[in-house]
Amino acid sequence: xxxxxxxxxxxxxxxxxxxxxxxxxxxxxxxxxxxxxxxxxxxxxxxxxxxxxxxxxxxxxxxxxxxxxxxxxxxxxxxxxxxxxxxxxxxxxxxxxxxxxxxxxxxxxxxxxxxxxxx
Amino acid sequence: xxxxxxxxxxxxxxxxxxxxxxxxxxxxxxxxxxxxxxxxxxxxxxxxxxxxxxxxxxxxxxxxxxxxxxxxxxxxxxxxxxxxxxxxxxxxxxxxxxxxxxxxxxxxxxxxxxxxxxxxxxxxxxxxxxxxxxxxxxxxxxxxxxxxxxxxxxxxxxxxxxxxxxxxxxxxxxxxxxxxxxxxxxxxxxxxxxxxxxxxxxxxxxxxxxxxxxxxxxxxxxxxxxxxxxxxxxxxxxxxxxxxxxxxxxxxxxxxxxxxxxxxxxxxxxxxxxxxxxxxxxxxxxxxxxxxxxxxxxxxxxxxxxxxxxxxxxxxxxxxxxxxxxxxxxxxxxxxxxxxxxxxxxxxxxxxxxxxxxxxxxxxxxxxxxxxx
Numbered sequence: 001x002x003x004x005x006x007x008x009x010x011x012x013x014x015x016x017x018x019x020x021x022x023x024x025x026x027x028x029x030x031x032x033x034x035x036x037x038x039x040x041x042x043x044x045x046x047x048x049x050x051x052x053x054x055x056x057x058x059x060x061x062x063x064x065x066x067x068x069x070x071x072x073x074x075x076x077x078x079x080x081x082x083x084x085x086x087x088x089x090x091x092x093x094x095x096x097x098x099x100x101x102x103x104x105x106x107x108x109x110x111x112x113x114x115x116x117x118x119x
Numbered sequence: 120x121x122x123x124x125x126x127x128x129x130x131x132x133x134x135x136x137x138x139x140x141x142x143x144x145x146x147x148x149x150x151x152x153x154x155x156x157x158x159x160x161x162x163x164x165x166x167x168x169x170x171x172x173x174x175x176x177x178x179x180x181x182x183x184x185x186x187x188x189x190x191x192x193x194x195x196x197x198x199x200x201x202x203x204x205x206x207x208x209x210x211x212x213x214x215x216x217x218x219x220x221x222x223x224x225x226x227x228x229x230x231x232x233x234x235x236x237x238x239x240x241x242x243x244x245x246x247x248x249x250x251x252x253x254x255x256x257x258x259x260x261x262x263x264x265x266x267x268x269x270x271x272x273x274x275x276x277x278x279x280x281x282x283x284x285x286x287x288x289x290x291x292x293x294x295x296x297x298x299x300x301x302x303x304x305x306x307x308x309x310x311x312x313x314x315x316x317x318x319x320x321x322x323x324x325x326x327x328x329x330x331x332x333x334x335x336x337x338x339x340x341x342x343x344x345x346x347x348x349x350x351x352x353x354x355x356x357x358x359x360x361x362x363x364x365x366x367x368x369x370x371x372x373x374x375x376x377x378x379x380x381x382x383x384x385x386x387x388x389x390x391x392x393x394x395x396x397x398x399x400x401x402x403x404x405x406x407x408x409x410x411x412x413x414x415x416x417x418x419x420x421x422x423x424x425x426x427x428x429x430x431x432x433x434x435x436x437x438x439x440x441x442x443x444x445x446x447x448x449x450x451x452x453x454x455x456x457x458x459x460x461x462x463x464x465x466x467x468x469x470x471x472x473x474x475x476x477x478x479x480x481x482x483x484x485x486x487x488x489x490x491x492x
Binding site: 030031033034036052054055056057058059081 | 155161443
């Protein structure tokens with residue numbers, strides 16, 4: 001698992017990564033009531049706002065963690081956005097993307113670095 | 120820096136209790152306030168609608184207006200600051216009021232109670248300092264304007280509030296909506312800002328921790344933060360000062376003409392004579408150009424404050440409050456729309472993150488209020 005400073009986690013499987021938000025971020029957000037997912041086959045660049053999470057309190061963006069293409073989105077979140085809070089590391093994933101350059105993953109935090117980041 | 124910021128914030132008298140209860144604290148109007156407790160906004164909101172919620176609203180201003188002469192003289196002076204029938208409010212009764220400026224804009228909204236030999240006023244936290252200066256500038260000839268600094272203010276709201284409070288403060292169940300009374304050291308009104316039946320209770324600082332504990336000891340009561348207070352008042356269609364109303368909005372535009380009683384309207388016993396009367400009475404006669412309206416967004420995406428309403432690529436209105444209504448299980452909002460489009464059922468288009476989003480004008484309150492009249 002890799003982590004961004006914006007509290008996203010990335011699970012790596014070959015050149016495909018699955019992206020979600022961390023338990024820490026989910027707890028900060030509170031009750032999620034709506035998720036706007038990216039379009040399939042969109043080419044995204046690091047830092048692009050590609051998804052929106054609406055909690056009762058506020059809207060927050062999910063940023064593309066790396067350059068690549070969106071190849072799958074978690075359609076279950078449309079019907080059940082609460083999954084983000086209930087299972088952020090599992091059923092609450094947001095999208096999968098095919099990464100252009102896997103070496104860019106090296107710039108992200110590992111578990112220990114992330115734990116220090118939120119400490 | 121963060122520490123400095125925290126130190127600069129005023130602490131609520133119940134700060135220790137909020138921390139003990141696991142509240143997430145955030146700055147609001149110069150105070151460190153509980154936004155939510157571990158249950159979260161959604162559960163806190165539902166709990167208030169189904170049982171009883173305890174809110175710490177000690178950040179709000181409590182003010183006494185003590186007449187130098189008689190109450191009637193003070194009432195008439197107060198009426199020069201508000202388009203409200205102050206004189207008709209009998210001892211033991213409270214009313215919603217609006218301080219207006221010379222341009223007819225709203226300086227603050229407030230509650231004022233006639234307590235026989237003085238008025239007790241509750242004002243918004245962010246407006247407190249300005250309100251005190253305004254009241255002193257205009258009422259000092261006829262009253263002493265005294266800020267109450269030795270009392271906390273709690274709100275107990277929800278269908279179980281009556282039974283809970285009656286068990287602790289006998290006699291309160293007999294109060295009707297907008298009644299006020301003094302019970303020992305407690306100043307109690309049957310009111311609140313959630314759309315629910317309930318009470319606001321002013322408590323001496325040295326008693327407030329024990330009193331809050333006694334309320335929380337009842338299993339029907341849960342502590343509720345500012346997050347749920349906001350979603351509750353939004354579902355109830357109530358204005359939040361600084362968002363839905365401010366110095367640029369008139370009471371007529373804000374759809375608050377119900378707060379302007381007949382006596383102060385054109386043809387009334389004490390017509391006009393209040394700050395901004397020219398504009399306010401003119402708008403009541405001719406209709407304002409815009410109106411605050413209830414808005415129900417299509418779909419599940421909330422439309423929040425600042426989202427623009429668009430027609431033919433022109434901005435025709437704006438959302439002033441919006442979010443997710445936990446009781447309604449759907450997004451709700453309010454905002455200003457051209458008066459011609461303020462009719463229930465009118466379909467409008469909002470621009471949400473650059474995309475067109477349908478929204479329709481709806482009746483308010485979104486959730487029916489349950490005041491015990």
